[in-house]
Amino acid sequence: xxxxxxxxxxxALAGPAGADEKIVLGLSQNSVTISxxxxxxxxxxxxxxxxxxxxxxxSLMGVIITVAGPESPLTVRxxxxxxxxxxxxxxxxxxSAPSYYAVATTAPLSLILKEIEDVRYKISIPxxxxxxxxxxxxxxxxxxxxxxxxxxxxxxxxxxxxxxxDQNTLFGTRIPMPSNxxxxxxxxxxxLTRNGQVIDEYDTTIPVYKVGLERWLYNLAHQxxxxxxxxxxxxxxLAGYGASAIFERLRR
Amino acid sequence: MYLYLPIAEISVNAFLILGIGGGVGILSGMFGxxxxxLITPLLFFIGIPPAVAVATSTNQIVASSVSALMAxxxxxxxxxxxxxxLLVGGLLGSAVGIVIFNFLKSRGQVDLLVNISYVVLLGAVxxxxxxxSLGALIRARRPGGAPPVRKxxxxxxxxxxxxxxxxxxxxxxxxxxxxxxxxxxMISAIMGxxxxxIMVPAMIYLLGIPTKVVxxxxxxxxxxxxxxxxxxxxxxxxAxxxxxxxxxxxGGAVGAQIGARIGTRMKAEQLxxxxxxxxLGVCVKLGLGLVLKPNELFSLASAV
Numbered sequence: 001x002x003x004x005x006x007x008x009x010x011x012a013l014a015g016p017a018g019a020d021e022k023i024v025l026g027l028s029q030n031s032v033t034i035s036x037x038x039x040x041x042x043x044x045x046x047x048x049x050x051x052x053x054x055x056x057x058x059s060l061m062g063v064i065i066t067v068a069g070p071e072s073p074l075t076v077r078x079x080x081x082x083x084x085x086x087x088x089x090x091x092x093x094x095x096s097a098p099s100y101y102a103v104a105t106t107a108p109l110s111l112i113l114k115e116i117e118d119v120r121y122k123i124s125i126p127x128x129x130x131x132x133x134x135x136x137x138x139x140x141x142x143x144x145x146x147x148x149x150x151x152x153x154x155x156x157x158x159x160x161x162x163x164x165x166d167q168n169t170l171f172g173t174r175i176p177m178p179s180n181x182x183x184x185x186x187x188x189x190x191x192l193t194r195n196g197q198v199i200d201e202y203d204t205t206i207p208v209y210k211v212g213l214e215r216w217l218y219n220l221a222h223q224x225x226x227x228x229x230x231x232x233x234x235x236x237x238l239a240g241y242g243a244s245a246i247f248e249r250l251r252r
Numbered sequence: 253m254y255l256y257l258p259i260a261e262i263s264v265n266a267f268l269i270l271g272i273g274g275g276v277g278i279l280s281g282m283f284g285x286x287x288x289x290l291i292t293p294l295l296f297f298i299g300i301p302p303a304v305a306v307a308t309s310t311n312q313i314v315a316s317s318v319s320a321l322m323a324x325x326x327x328x329x330x331x332x333x334x335x336x337x338l339l340v341g342g343l344l345g346s347a348v349g350i351v352i353f354n355f356l357k358s359r360g361q362v363d364l365l366v367n368i369s370y371v372v373l374l375g376a377v378x379x380x381x382x383x384x385s386l387g388a389l390i391r392a393r394r395p396g397g398a399p400p401v402r403k404x405x406x407x408x409x410x411x412x413x414x415x416x417x418x419x420x421x422x423x424x425x426x427x428x429x430x431x432x433x434x435x436x437x438m439i440s441a442i443m444g445x446x447x448x449x450i451m452v453p454a455m456i457y458l459l460g461i462p463t464k465v466v467x468x469x470x471x472x473x474x475x476x477x478x479x480x481x482x483x484x485x486x487x488x489x490x491a492x493x494x495x496x497x498x499x500x501x502x503g504g505a506v507g508a509q510i511g512a513r514i515g516t517r518m519k520a521e522q523l524x525x526x527x528x529x530x531x532l533g534v535c536v537k538l539g540l541g542l543v544l545k546p547n548e549l550f551s552l553a554s555a556v
Contacts (some may be wrong), residue, residue, distance in 0.1 A: 034256055039263045186288065218258045218351075225486050225487045233314060235501075240318025240319035242506070243319045
């Protein structure tokens with residue numbers, strides 16, 4: 001209800017430009033399943049802009065697609081040179097950061113999204129991370145480091161210009177997901193902007209979960225830890241005994 | 253071929269893991285060490301989360317130690333009584349080690365502790381073995397034979413609670429083996445290693461146990477210490493990855509048998525000097541990691 005109200009307010013603010021443009025969405029798959037041979041996945045997100053009247057000519061349209069993994073609190077630690085070696089000294093607590101975050105756009109974000117809209121909808125990566133009340137003066141360095149580290153491992157991605165836009169109506173993109181994914185519901189949002197203002201938002205979720213053997217082992221390890229530990233040991237002892245017995249036989 | 257590890261939550265090349273298991277297995281077959289001190293850093297290096305790497309390598313050590321122990325039982329080179337005494341200390345040490353590990357993890361200093369313990373222990377053990385085995389090698393080359401090394405009656409022999417260890421042919425106090433077992437148990441819990449690389453020298457040089465009995469005996473006790481640690485890790489941290497362990501095991505089992513064959517063709521001094529070099533190499537590598545400026549000064553940890 002709140003969202004609809006905000007949207008109405010926005011539409012009023014946006015003026016006549018893009019008054020009734022709506023997003024219609026399609027996904028290449030409804031979920032991502034992690035099986036034994038899982039090695040990352042590309043998700044195809046495509047859709048169309050549905051409009052009743054011809055599109056306004058004098059305004060820039062943008063499509064922004066974000067995919068966010070489950071959020072969790074984090075500690076970011078900094079190393080400093082002390083006593084001749086590098087050790088962890090200060091740390092900053094980040095209240096919540098998505099485990100995975102991808103932003104795909106039709107054009108550079110600064111062109112199609114106003115700063116104030118970014119603040120409101122938390123679209124860019126720094127906005128998607130929530131961190132308040134740090135005890136150090138350089139807390140900016142810590143969030144930057146968090147983004148840098150996760151970008152390096154492919155968990156945070158800025159895919160500027162990767163969304164194709166056909167005749168201002170059909171859009172599509174491919175979101176690459178690395179193999180080190182956390183399970184959970186991946187919140188997927190598609191924004192339609194005109195002159196930097198968000199005029200429509202479409203939300204959906206892509207569940208990511210383990211299946212088969214992966215699921216079974218993970219559940220066993222967490223729900224029946226003693227059994228899992230004992231099973232690991234039995235396998236280890238049998239494997240060790242088996243290897244020794246086989247090689248002893250081969251030697252004869 | 254890529255395999256997704258259910259606990260580490262990362263996909264890895266199965267052949268790479270088999271290769272690591274195999275390579276370390278060759279070394280462990282040659283030298284009679286579990287190889288945990290090599291496997292854990294290698295797993296860190298290929299991106300396995302540290303907690304999973306530490307917990308899983310203890311499980312792998314159980315398997316390789318069982319495999320090696322069978323051969324020693326056949327040769328009757330296991331002092332079960334000495335092993336049990338070491339074990340009592342080892343289990344106590346392991347429990348204390350887990351407490352220390354969890355405390356330091358909450359303070360963000362666990363990497364530092366693990367790295368410093370590695371550097372100090374590997375450095376000390378490596379140089380000790382290197383100097384000793386080089387000396388033995390030079391003496392063996394000299395015509396006229398090696399001067400016999402006499403049993404020293406040091407402080408170890410003045411302690412109370414003396415017991416007869418028949419297979420080892422020793423009559424010493426139970427206190428030193430318990431202390432050695434305790435320290436090794438503590439280290440194995442903190443560092444995810446069996447502790448063979450410090451247990452073997454400690455048993456030879458500190459306790460004076462004959463070399464041929466040392467390896468079988470330490471294998472016997474390390475199975476129980478690492479088994480206990482695996483169980484603790486599985487229950488408290490849920491960090492043992494069975495798929496990863498299985499891959500390491502398969503590689504390790506084959507490697508260990510190849511290593512054992514290479515080992516029988518070499519002299520004991522040559523083996524010890526090679527092990528010393530491997531140990532010192534790992535020590536230098538980790539030491540440089542502490543002293544040189546890291547590429548990334550920041551690190552992430554999940555907050556509880």
